[in-house]
Amino acid sequence: MALYARRTQGNQLLASEDLLETCFHPIVLLNISCGIEDIFYGSSQCSKLSLATVKEEESYRIASGKCSRNNFVSAVTFQEACANCTSAILDLKETLLNRSEVGDKKNNTERSICAVAAVVSVAAGQSDESGGLAMIDSFNRCLPAALDHDDDFIKIRYYVVKALLAILIAIGMLVFIIVVIKNVTKKKPLKPAKSQVITAWSGLYRFSKAEIEYAMDLDDHHGKVFLGRGSAGNVYKGILPSGQAVAIKHINKSNDYDSFKKEVEGLSRIRHQNLVSLVGFCVEDGEQYLVYEFCPAGNLAQHLLRKDTVLTWETRVRILRDCALALRYLHRYIDGCIVHRDIKLTNILLTEKMEPKLSDFGLAKMLGIEETKVFTDVRGTIGYMDPEYMSNAKLTCASDIYSFGIVALQLLSGQKAVELDLDARDQLTRKAKDVNMGKRPVSDFEDQTLKGNFNKADFQSILQVAVLCVSNTSIGRPNIGVVFDELDKIWKNTFSYKAKQGMSASAMSVSGSLEMISV
Structure with a gap:
């Protein structure tokens, strides 16, 4: 939503209902309700605000500064940065409630949508798109600590997590459809992919073994491209159907599943520009794989x-x-x-x-x-x-x-x-x-x-x-x-x-x- 608000140059803060339905059509097909359907342009007073309008508020300027990537980097502790950012977001939410002339300010739906609007506007207003994504990541990691201090954060987290869950499910379904279409048109037969997003919190793509083998089979069936040897297994280059290059680690069979699961759960939660990102994983027929982003310049x-x-x-x-x-x-x-x-x-x-x-x-x-x-x-x-x-x-x-x-x-x-x-x-x-x-x-x-x-x-x-x-x-x-x-x-x-x-x-x-x- 932050990217949408940024790219529409401030005309609308939230996407229209029609666009939202188009984006999350796979979720509708699955008959899944995540609450995201309530957060669209026109669903409430706060949802009608534009990014340009929000930027006029002094509380927006304060929140934008306190939630910026520089503030999180320069703060003495992460907890201090969290306190400053979340407090500023709440102040902005109250400002938006007042600006929207909401009649019943105790209405939970209105307050929650205003809170989401506050988060989206601050993320959209960052200096660049990567800054906005970094702000969302940092803010989301602040929420567990904030839950103990303010009930409003429960509402923010409720809607933000639901929005993220809906996005992840939609992406998973769309990628699944693309992979199936591409594989049908290939001469090389593939087993039906059992790809899915593992859980709401991880955001990881679950590859089938057939997809992994297909990705590693490069150069017209001439074999795998060996990249190196990690602590838990060999690493090979792979190419996904989208054309994205990845590094695929084939975990040694001597490693037990519990340690593999622990690594997947741990890596799915950490995101930093100087850490290799985990794209997905595969567990099938006793084989375990981890799929990472590819770094072309080697080590x-x-x-x-x-x-x-x-x-x-x-x-x-x-x-x-x-x-x-x-x-x-x-x-x-x-x-x-x-x-x-x-x-x-x-x-x-x-x-x-x-x-x-x-x-x-x-x-x-x-x-x-x-x-x-x-x-x-x-x-x-x-x-x-x-x-x-x-x-x-x-x-x-x-x-x-x-x-x-x-x-x-x-x-x-x-x-x-x-x-x-x-x-x-x-x-x-x-x-x-x-x-x-x-x-x-x-x-x-x-x-x-x-x-x-x-x-x-x-x-x-x-x-x-x-x-x-x-x-x-x-x-x-x-x-x-x-x-x-x-x-x-x-x-x-x-x-x-x-x-x-x-x-x-x-x-x-x-x-x-x-x-x-x-x-």
């Missing part, structure tokens, strides 16, 4: 190993900064800290724009809100594992910090080992600590392929952060908030430094041209 280890191209200093700093941002999201997740447990070069995938995305959550573990540590089986990749975790099986958020520090040292030094062993790890950390303490020159640690094309001060700042991250005890390591803040400052400084270099080069060019003219 970070492959780029450090390449000889034909070199990762620029700016790219390395941005990768570290964005990975820290993803870890901050996981460690500050509303239900408790999510420990990835397997941060390493090969689990950092890159998009075509060289933007990093953390992948492979097969070992991820969630600590409850009241838990700071948990004792569990020691699992992970040897060279990146927290020594404290390895010795006493005590898993904390600081375990990820250690692994992240190793990755940072590898990016600084250009360490070419894809998988570090303990000796290589110890040599790497020992050398880094010596350089940081001034016992060895920086040139002993820097990646020679950079040929000195980096800011020395920023290099030493990242080295200092990384050395703190690889402290042998968790007490000596900074939390992810501190790590991100430092890397964000370094990234901004790097960006500014690059801009100044470009201006200096332009000035020299102009100066040279003037000299030639004077001669």
Whole structure:
């Protein structure tokens, strides 16, 4: 609805009844009532408002600011951002009730539709569509905590969840119809797909085994395209009937179904621009598959190993900064800290724009809100594992910090080992600590392929952060908030430094041209 309001340039906040029926025709066929049919243009006083009209209100401006992506990122805690956003939404809802001149302000239907209108207008008014989607995601994650404080949030959640459920069911049915039509026209026979959306909260597509096999059968039946090996199985490239490229992980049969189900449920709830998204899954005939978004540039280890191209200093700093941002999201997740447990070069995938995305959550573990540590089986990749975790099986958020520090040292030094062993790890950390303490020159640690094309001060700042991250005890390591803040400052400084270099080069060019003219 937010996208509709945005793209109609403010003429209508909610879609018309006819358009709504068209969009959710598959739901009508299934005789399912989700409540979404009550939220259309003209169904109530608030539903007649336009986005342009709502934007005139001061309470809209306040809500738009407090619910923006920047507010959620800059807030000290997620709970603080939630409180500010939800309070502003409620104020806007009351404003819309008054503006619409609703006679009975205690009417539950009117109040609920005004609440939905408030959420839709704030999402539609964000600076871009991705910002609006991010706002909806953040706001929806705020709702569980808000339910304990205000009855109006129950109404907001009731209608928002119903709207999302209806959208997901509609998408599932439409994709099912498209897949069936395409498969009927193909020469290759397929079993009837049993595709469905697994649950209202997950939003995941359930693939049939036939669809999975068809997606992986590339290049005119010449076989599968192997991408890599994850913690729970091999990963292959796949192409969906829509033409979308995906990565399909075939889970090892040694993995039990409960752990597979836990991973699916966990991944379905987390969404971040620097985390690989889970598209769907398949469980059929004893086989288990996970379907992820595809990152065409491969993983970070492959780029450090390449000889034909070199990762620029700016790219390395941005990768570290964005990975820290993803870890901050996981460690500050509303239900408790999510420990990835397997941060390493090969689990950092890159998009075509060289933007990093953390992948492979097969070992991820969630600590409850009241838990700071948990004792569990020691699992992970040897060279990146927290020594404290390895010795006493005590898993904390600081375990990820250690692994992240190793990755940072590898990016600084250009360490070419894809998988570090303990000796290589110890040599790497020992050398880094010596350089940081001034016992060895920086040139002993820097990646020679950079040929000195980096800011020395920023290099030493990242080295200092990384050395703190690889402290042998968790007490000596900074939390992810501190790590991100430092890397964000370094990234901004790097960006500014690059801009100044470009201006200096332009000035020299102009100066040279003037000299030639004077001669």
